[in-house]
Amino acid sequence: MAFHVMVFVIVIVGLPFLPAIVPDMPTPITVDLVTIAKTTQTKTFSRTPSVRKPKPDQPPPKHETPAPTNMSSSAVAPDVMPRPQDRPPHKTVVLDKNKLPKKVRKKRDKAKVVKKEQPQDFAAVLRNLEDSTPKPVQKAGQNAPLGERMTMSEEDALRTQLESCWNVPIGAKDVENMSVSIFMVINRDRVLQSARIVDTARYNSDQVFRAVADSALRAVRNPKCSPFDLPPDKYNIWNNTTVTFNPKDMFQ
Amino acid sequence: MKLHKGWLAVFAVLVFWGAGIAPARADLHLNVNRGTVNPLPIAIPDFSGSVSSDPTLGHDLVTVISNDLDGSGLFKTLDPKSFIQQAKDAATNPDFKSWGTVGAQALVTGTISTTGGDRTRVEFRLWDVESQQQLVGMAYMTTPTNWRRIGHIIADSIYERITGEKGYFDSRIVYIAQTGPYGERTRRLAIMDQDGANVHYLTNGDAIVLTPRFSPTQQQITYMAYYNHKPRVYLYNISTGAQQVLGDFPNMTFAPRFSPDGSKVIMSLSDNDGNSDIYTMGTDSHNVVRLTHTDSINTSPTYSPDGKYIAFESDRSGSQQIYVMNADGSGAHRITFGSGRYASPVWSPRGDLIAFTRIYKNEFYIGVIHPDGTGERLITHGFDVEAPTWSPNGRVLCFFKVVPTGPHGEGRSSRLYTIDLTGFNEHMIKSPTDASDPAWSPLNK
Numbered sequence: 001m002a003f004h005v006m007v008f009v010i011v012i013v014g015l016p017f018l019p020a021i022v023p024d025m026p027t028p029i030t031v032d033l034v035t036i037a038k039t040t041q042t043k044t045f046s047r048t049p050s051v052r053k054p055k056p057d058q059p060p061p062k063h064e065t066p067a068p069t070n071m072s073s074s075a076v077a078p079d080v081m082p083r084p085q086d087r088p089p090h091k092t093v094v095l096d097k098n099k100l101p102k103k104v105r106k107k108r109d110k111a112k113v114v115k116k117e118q119p120q121d122f123a124a125v126l127r128n129l130e131d132s133t134p135k136p137v138q139k140a141g142q143n144a145p146l147g148e149r150m151t152m153s154e155e156d157a158l159r160t161q162l163e164s165c166w167n168v169p170i171g172a173k174d175v176e177n178m179s180v181s182i183f184m185v186i187n188r189d190r191v192l193q194s195a196r197i198v199d200t201a202r203y204n205s206d207q208v209f210r211a212v213a214d215s216a217l218r219a220v221r222n223p224k225c226s227p228f229d230l231p232p233d234k235y236n237i238w239n240n241t242t243v244t245f246n247p248k249d250m251f252q
Numbered sequence: 253m254k255l256h257k258g259w260l261a262v263f264a265v266l267v268f269w270g271a272g273i274a275p276a277r278a279d280l281h282l283n284v285n286r287g288t289v290n291p292l293p294i295a296i297p298d299f300s301g302s303v304s305s306d307p308t309l310g311h312d313l314v315t316v317i318s319n320d321l322d323g324s325g326l327f328k329t330l331d332p333k334s335f336i337q338q339a340k341d342a343a344t345n346p347d348f349k350s351w352g353t354v355g356a357q358a359l360v361t362g363t364i365s366t367t368g369g370d371r372t373r374v375e376f377r378l379w380d381v382e383s384q385q386q387l388v389g390m391a392y393m394t395t396p397t398n399w400r401r402i403g404h405i406i407a408d409s410i411y412e413r414i415t416g417e418k419g420y421f422d423s424r425i426v427y428i429a430q431t432g433p434y435g436e437r438t439r440r441l442a443i444m445d446q447d448g449a450n451v452h453y454l455t456n457g458d459a460i461v462l463t464p465r466f467s468p469t470q471q472q473i474t475y476m477a478y479y480n481h482k483p484r485v486y487l488y489n490i491s492t493g494a495q496q497v498l499g500d501f502p503n504m505t506f507a508p509r510f511s512p513d514g515s516k517v518i519m520s521l522s523d524n525d526g527n528s529d530i531y532t533m534g535t536d537s538h539n540v541v542r543l544t545h546t547d548s549i550n551t552s553p554t555y556s557p558d559g560k561y562i563a564f565e566s567d568r569s570g571s572q573q574i575y576v577m578n579a580d581g582s583g584a585h586r587i588t589f590g591s592g593r594y595a596s597p598v599w600s601p602r603g604d605l606i607a608f609t610r611i612y613k614n615e616f617y618i619g620v621i622h623p624d625g626t627g628e629r630l631i632t633h634g635f636d637v638e639a640p641t642w643s644p645n646g647r648v649l650c651f652f653k654v655v656p657t658g659p660h661g662e663g664r665s666s667r668l669y670t671i672d673l674t675g676f677n678e679h680m681i682k683s684p685t686d687a688s689d690p691a692w693s694p695l696n697k
Contacts, residue, residue: 250285
């Protein structure tokens with residue numbers, strides 16, 4: 001009996017560790033599965049083509065403008081250089097949401113509803129009088145993991161929402177090559193809990209990157225984009241979300 | 253005992269296998285590759301406090317800052333009537349929720365006071381409304397009459413922190429002020445703040461002055477004036493008023509430009525056959541070096557900000573185009589191939605673009621192009637638009653625009669304009685007289 005038990009144990013414990021004969025397998029072909037919902041859930045944001053009109057002339061400076069006088073190569077009095085003094089101490093004030101006066105809260109709620117700014121179609125943000133034909137927009141890549149996942153239309157919904165909240169600092173040198181990742185923790189009610197910049201080292205050393213990163217943070221914190229347009233039943237997927245902001249499509 | 257250990261091993265194997273096949277935690281990764289381009293809404297309540305010499309200083313400072321930021325096209329200052337929190341309260345304890353309610357994404361608060369006798373102390377802070385974090389906090393002390401500069405410096409600081417680029421508001425523009433009837437204009441050298449304030453005249457109009465250029469390193473300009481009907485180039489120190497003759501150049505048509513380090517100037521001189529070539533000359537040594545040797549017109553040279561390259565216009569290929577060559581004159585190659593004629597290249601201080609004037613189908617255009625010849629864009633046009641000059645941060649172009657006047661278009665009016673390099677936000681700089689040939693200074697020091 002003991003012998004039989006021993007043989008049984010050896011079979012159970014030992015078999016998994018026996019060297020397996022691995023047959024030659026063909027090179028696997030990676031297929032990125034994409035889940036598509038039956039109906040699209042992308043919200044339709046009206047994209048009003050808009051050309052920025054030149055701003056009206058600046059009001060005339062209030063300060064004195066000397067009348068033309070006859071001067072013979074007279075010197076201009078040098079300006080006195082102001083001296084940067086002590087930097088005021090860093091001061092952050094955190095106010096309790098509940099302490100906000102009712103009047104203000106009401107106004108804020110109202111502002112959320114009324115102040116719907118229309119996102120603009122800036123397919124070509126750099127004006128060219130010779131050729132202003134907008135180029136087609138490329139879609140961002142699909143990076144969801146296998147298994148339970150967001151559908152394309154669900155991702156598009158969030159993407160479209162964030163696009164409408166991201167005010168890009170266009171015109172900065174090489175801004176089209178800036179890529180800023182923001183890691184977000186989102187509450188079950190689809191409201192942002194926290195957001196942080198992934199590449200903090202570059203944030204502290206590159207001014208243009210910092211400006212783009214700040215604009216991306218403002219986008220995810222923008223009240224217009226709260227709550228996020230996400231499917232409530234997929235909280236486990238979007239609880240931790242990383243959004244990479246890169247304005248490259250605006251330069252095509 | 254052995255049996256017990258065996259079952260433990262089985263359990264352990266099953267646990268590890270189970271862990272291996274369990275689904276990984278699913279995080280969402282998303283790319284956002286476009287956004288909007290809107291001016292950043294910013295609230296700037298009047299600076300609190302007061303100085304006895306100027307009771308409205310707190311308001312006047314905010315007006316200068318607001319005009320600078322609004323004029324850039326990248327900011328939209330909010331109407332103070334919409335503010336919920338009082339300015340004096342905001343200066344000590346900003347209620348960010350109320351500023352968010354009025355739509356502000358950034359908030360500027362400040363205080364002014366008198367200190368050390370007649371000195372004025374101005375303190376300001378820039379806040380991010382959503383994160384409730386201070387982004388910048390600075391204090392300045394100056395004489396009361398210098399308050400406009402403080403406003404420009406604060407605007408520069410806000411601009412730099414929000415856009416990631418250096419500002420350009422604390423700078424000046426030198427230009428040719430024109431008065432009198434068309435065809436008999438009196439032309440004087442003039443200088444003003446970039447917003448059109450504080451106009452001063454540097455010459456009295458006795459001589460015709462042309463094409464002033466700013467030194468990139470100091471408050472010094474070169475300009476050309478006809479002295480006894482001969483073109484003469486002057487060096488003018490704006491800080492001291494000292495002026496010296498750089499030389500008489502009978503065959504010169506444009507004033508020279510400075511090299512990036514200010515140690516020499518670059519210019520074109522014509523010969524008796526109507527051709528012209530490019531030369532450099534040391535500002536102190538007056539040592540002249542010839543850089544081009546072709547039987548064609550080579551003119552309007554401009555250095556790249558690193559001093560390694562020179563852009564210039566040339567008709568060596570049969571039409572007027574822009575070329576780039578090494579600083580020693582070697583390796584010249586053409587970078588423009590569009591229809592029409594290209595002229596007046598000016599290299600951006602940040603190095604990524606060259607501005608130019610293009611004449612095409614009887615219209616004038618101002619355009620920009622990368623130094624490798626890619627990405628040409630025409631950003632404004634008109635009856636006559638010329639002489640682009642870059643703001644010190646390379647973000648904005650200033651140029652002059654001539655329009656016909658009079659019932660039959662027989663007259664001419666000329667004014668200075670600025671435009672963002674994106675091609676938007678063009679607006680005129682107010683000046684007391686007609687103006688042309690602008691040259692933008694580096695940031696004041």
